[in-house]
Amino acid sequence: MPELPEVEVVRRGLVSWVRGRTITAVEVVDPRSVRRHALGPEDFAGNLEGARVLDVVRRGKFLWLPLTDSPADASAADPSCDADATPAPAVALMAHLGMSGQLLMQDSSVPDEKHLKVRLRLSTADGMPAELRFVDQRIFGGLFLTALIPTADGGPGGLAETPLPLIAEEAAHIARDPLDPCFSFDEFYRRLRTRRTGLKRALLDQGLVSGIGNIYADEALWQARLHFARPTDTLRRAEAARVLDAAREVMTDALAAGGTSFDSLYVNVNGASGYFDRSLNAYGREGQECRRCAAASLVSLIKRDQFMNRSSYSCPVCQPRPRNGRW
């Protein structure tokens, strides 16, 4: 379910349950979910046991838990965007949810989920569930240990409560997301103009701007009235700002909607609830009336195209692809 808002909902939910607790036992139920840990499941488990969780940090759709011995203890870290810190090496438990991953806080008495892949037992804490479970149907996501390294752009940001001057090695290539206070539109636009590709492809490129997936890309394009195949090197500054603002708006709304489902014991990553069904204007609406055109007394139906081997939804009237090749 996870694009930026869903991952951020998970991060926010997780932090109050796991920060400061120690991982006492690790059970890798399906080794495929830790395949990105090159040294194998035993090494993964052995190195986690006894580690204390210091925080939950996000960059784009990547989520990680800095562990004991990380200089992250300096929680009064300056949230500046400058990179001038020289922190010591440290490790983190990295999580990516892929297409279907969930991180759930559960009591030990709760029966194993059908697709339970990894179980982390945590030190006892008053009123808190004993287990952090990684559940994943399609196994595109996973857990692994990674080094925390100094970063060129001032740390994870991404709405983390304590931005660290370190970033997980495996997320170092990920750009900041549009909701990140340190996100630079100027840099985004400069890099966008040098690309020779289609706009949606660029929006989905996590190295250019992070957090946007197939749903929010289509929604942002619809709201900005731009076509998914629009060549990036023809985009005017105002158009780029429009689509970025749209992405920011739709993801902010989704975040607000998702936050309410997260006040219980578990991280409910059921992104299909509430928001999506009601608020989407393009994604998944093939054959239905474009709401904007309908409001203008026009009739047009949302169409679906194959783009990048996945579906793209758009309105042929208000997001036109010009025939003469001029944008």
Next chain:
DNA sequence: CGGTCCACCTGTCGGC
């Protein structure tokens, strides 16, 4: 080097 394609997985749904 940047852009594009495809493998990686399980499950569900609609058509025949």
Next chain:
DNA sequence: TGCCGACAGGTGGACC
């Protein structure tokens, strides 16, 4: 009923 293909919110590495 069952088989089969299409499709599903992502990513990295192989390939040009």
